[in-house]
Amino acid sequence: MARKRTKQKITPLIVEPHPKDYNGYPFITLIQYHCHGVDQHILTVVDNADEKQIKAYVLDFCGPEQIDEEMVITIANEWYTKHRDRYPVSFEFSKMGVSNQTAKIFRTFNINFVSRVIGPMAKFPMGEVKSVKRRRRKPVPAGVEIHKKLLKMD
Numbered sequence: 152m153a154r155k156r157t158k159q160k161i162t163p164l165i166v167e168p169h170p171k172d173y174n175g176y177p178f179i180t181l182i183q184y185h186c187h188g189v190d191q192h193i194l195t196v197v198d199n200a201d202e203k204q205i206k207a208y209v210l211d212f213c214g215p216e217q218i219d220e221e222m223v224i225t226i227a228n229e230w231y232t233k234h235r236d237r238y239p240v241s242f243e244f245s246k247m248g249v250s251n252q253t254a255k256i257f258r259t260f261n262i263n264f265v266s267r268v269i270g271p272m273a274k275f276p277m278g279e280v281k282s283v284k285r286r287r288r289k290p291v292p293a294g295v296e297i298h299k300k301l302l303k304m305d
Contacts, residue, residue, distance in 0.1 A: 166268045176224065178231035178240075180270030182207065184260055196227045198239045198257070200272045205260045208240070212256040223253060239275050 169177070182193045182205065195207035208227075213220035230243035241257075244250045291297065 164262055164265055164268065166272055167270075169270055176228060176231075178227050178235070178271060179210070180207065180268060180272060182260060182265055183267035183269075185264050185266055190266070195258075196223070196240055197271065197273050198241045199275050199277060201274065203262055205262065205265060205268070205272065207258060207260065208253055209256050209258050212258075216255040218252050218256060222249065223256075235271075235273065239273060239277075 178196055180195050180197045182195055184191045194210045197207045199206045226247050227240055230240045244253045
């Protein structure tokens, strides 16, 4: 007998802003991740998100990975105040030379297992390929003389 496959019921992702009485850092995002039948609440700094996944730096892993959490928060705060609309926080970590350290706390969350997000969720269309239009080079007609100019060095 063949078994019928049933589709999993996927709960829609709920993205909420911070509550009005929230006094913490504005760039910190709480992700409610459902894994192995348990809901986990994870404090993160979201790097980038799309319709399939959320890429984020998990602040809860700073201690176990022996990464200075204050350094991560300071750089993320600087990025949030100045460049949050221009590029992901991973670019700022790279500019500061700490991307090899922060890579230890970088995780990707499948949207199908995330039920709730509280805080900002950065979205940058990184997969887009923009084409550059270039003019075609036209050959010089046969009857045209070409004179090369010599540069004078003073």
